[in-house]
Amino acid sequence: MTLSTSATADHIYATGLRNQWHAVVPSHFVAPGAMRKVTVLGEQWLLFRRSDGTLSMLADRCPHRGAPLSLGKHLGDRVACWYHGVEVETDGTVSSVPGLPGCSLEGKKLVTSLPVREVAGAILAYFGDEEHPEPAALTLPEPLTDPEVSAFLCYAEWNVPWRYAVENLLDPMHGAFLHHESHTMSDGDTTAKFRIRETARGYFFEKTDQRGVNFDWVELCRTGVDWVDLSIPYPPSAGPGGPFGIVGMACPVDEQRTGVFFWRYRRVEDWQRASWRFLYRTLIEKRHWDVLEQDRVMLESMPVDADQQENLYQHDLGVVRLRRLYRAAAEAQSSAGA
Amino acid sequence: MTDTWPYLDVHQSRTHEPTPYEHKLAATLEEVFTEEGHELADVVRGLTSRQVHAADGTPWTEESFRAEMNRLGA
Numbered sequence: 001m002t003l004s005t006s007a008t009a010d011h012i013y014a015t016g017l018r019n020q021w022h023a024v025v026p027s028h029f030v031a032p033g034a035m036r037k038v039t040v041l042g043e044q045w046l047l048f049r050r051s052d053g054t055l056s057m058l059a060d061r062c063p064h065r066g067a068p069l070s071l072g073k074h075l076g077d078r079v080a081c082w083y084h085g086v087e088v089e090t091d092g093t094v095s096s097v098p099g100l101p102g103c104s105l106e107g108k109k110l111v112t113s114l115p116v117r118e119v120a121g122a123i124l125a126y127f128g129d130e131e132h133p134e135p136a137a138l139t140l141p142e143p144l145t146d147p148e149v150s151a152f153l154c155y156a157e158w159n160v161p162w163r164y165a166v167e168n169l170l171d172p173m174h175g176a177f178l179h180h181e182s183h184t185m186s187d188g189d190t191t192a193k194f195r196i197r198e199t200a201r202g203y204f205f206e207k208t209d210q211r212g213v214n215f216d217w218v219e220l221c222r223t224g225v226d227w228v229d230l231s232i233p234y235p236p237s238a239g240p241g242g243p244f245g246i247v248g249m250a251c252p253v254d255e256q257r258t259g260v261f262f263w264r265y266r267r268v269e270d271w272q273r274a275s276w277r278f279l280y281r282t283l284i285e286k287r288h289w290d291v292l293e294q295d296r297v298m299l300e301s302m303p304v305d306a307d308q309q310e311n312l313y314q315h316d317l318g319v320v321r322l323r324r325l326y327r328a329a330a331e332a333q334s335s336a337g338a
Numbered sequence: 339m340t341d342t343w344p345y346l347d348v349h350q351s352r353t354h355e356p357t358p359y360e361h362k363l364a365a366t367l368e369e370v371f372t373e374e375g376h377e378l379a380d381v382v383r384g385l386t387s388r389q390v391h392a393a394d395g396t397p398w399t400e401e402s403f404r405a406e407m408n409r410l411g412a
Contacts, residue, residue, distance in 0.1 A: 026350075036341070152351045157344035237368035240376035257343070271378060271404045274411030275367065281349075281411075282356045282364035289348045296346075 003041065003112075003129045009327075009334040015042035016162055016252025017329050019132040021225035023249040023261045024123045026155045030055065035079065037070035041127055042254045045114070046070045048090055050077060055116050056090035057125050063094060063110035120144040121153040122249075122261055124225060129333065138224035139201075141247045143265045150273050151247070151265035152280060156292060158260055160299040162252035163326065164306075165260050168295055169228045169248050170205055170318035175215030178294050183287045184232050184244075188213035196317055205318030212243065220322065225249065234266075238284065239275050241268035264288060359393055360410065366390040378403070 003018050012018065022040060024047070030036045033051040037044065037060055044060035046069050058079070060068045067083040078089045087096040092111035097103035115126040115135040126135035143149045158165060168174065173192060179185040188210055197204040199219065206217035218230040228248045238244075244266045251259035268276050312320065356364070363385075370384030382398045391397055392406060 154350055156346055159344065235372070236376070237372045239367070239371040271407050274404075274407035275381075277351075277411035278360075278407055279364055279367060281351045282360055283368065285351050286348055 003043065003127060005129045005131050007334060009330040012333050013327060013330040014161065014255045017326065018127050018129045018333050020136055021124045021126050021138050023225070023251050024125050025259065026153060027118050027121050027123055033074060035070060035074050037068065039253050041252055044068065046079070047123065048074070048079060055118065055123065057114040057116050058088065058090070058092060059112040061111065062086055063088070063105065120151060120263060136224045141221065141227050141229065143229065143245055143247050144263060148269060149265050149267050150277060151263045152285070154262045154264060154288065154292065156260050156296065158258050158296050158300060159256060160258050161256060162250045162258040164299050164302060165250040165258045167319045167322060168299060169218055169230065170220060170322045171316070172205065172207065172215045172218055173315045178298055179291050182291045184234060185214050194315055194317060196321055203321060218318070238279065240272045241266050241276055262292065362390060
């Protein structure tokens with residue numbers, strides 16, 4: 001198995017929590033009949049799609065000598081390692097050792113194969129450690145499954161630790177400053193009081209004195225996959241339908257890199273839905289992107305020891321709560337195999 | 339699509355570069371939403387008074403606008 005239970009809490013905290021689902025890359029990154037190498041939780045993986053669209057995710061490591069299977073050949077329903085031709089099926093079973101037919105490797109399931117789901121244009125995979133190979137129950141974010149909601153996925157790759165990307169979302173107050181010169185977040189007070197409100201699946205971090213004006217609240221949801229939900233008002237130019245929401249997820253790539261997934265969604269139907277989608281593609285997507293770039297530039301510019309030398313205040317309660325939660329989970333996962 | 343890190347693509351929702359017609363329609367639509375209102379009748383009136391017509395040059399009706407949005411915003 002690839003994810004070990006002997007990893008230290010520091011390693012897990014740095015490279016991402018196990019025993020849960022994570023978004024990996026957008027679905028269209030792996031065309032039918034194609035393979036793609038990806039790094040997730042600091043490990044190497046191979047996404048493999050059959051021509052009929054069926055997707056698999058394997059550890060990118062030949063069980064023979066450890067060569068990357070991603071350098072090998074797509075054989076339709078299996079991959080052949082380039083080094084010695086060892087063939088591995090999509091469930092991780094060695095189907096053939098061409099150099100030594102009848103070799104004892106044949107028929108054995110020697111490569112980790114992760115459970116995968118495709119959701120709203122993204123590939124989700126379950127990353128269990130040795131003691132938790134069975135996938136955790138997964139409840140998808142409602143905005144991505146509700147037929148009355150229209151959503152667009154925006155995916156981007158940032159050179160930041162995954163925790164910084166999530167912490168940024170649990171810090172609504174940055175909207176009024178970092179994004180002040182944006183099309184959606186120029187309004188509202190630049191002072192606020194916040195509170196934490198626990199929910200069955202996570203917690204809200206919200207302003208107590210302003211709602212519906214800026215980035216005023218966020219909910220962290222832990223439903224088998226970690227995601228956030230938040231809402232930001234649109235100016236009248238965006239037409240009918242009210243505010244837009246964001247479902248956000250972060251894929252821990254390795255200690256310094258993160259894939260961010262932002263589904264911008266709006267509860268709209270009929271011609272209002274179609275006009276928003278038309279405006280989004282033509283004009284709004286670029287403005288949203290400009291806002292996201294402000295986040296990327298700021299987070300990528302943060303020193304590596306940023307979270308070691310801080311002086312936090314009341315607005316950081318959401319971040320503190322998040323760190324405590326993730327740190328405790330990393331500690332628990334590191335001792336699971338002890 | 340590229341295999342190189344980082345993937346940073348401004349436009350991920352488009353199937354094509356908007357045509358001049360689509361650009362003009364979108365920009366005017368934003369102006370109309372801002373100045374006239376959010377009802378379908380407001381939109382048709384606002385586009386007509388700004389002489390921004392359908393692709394075939396005819397003035398918009400509620401039906402033709404709805405159909406065109408469904409095509410462009412599918």
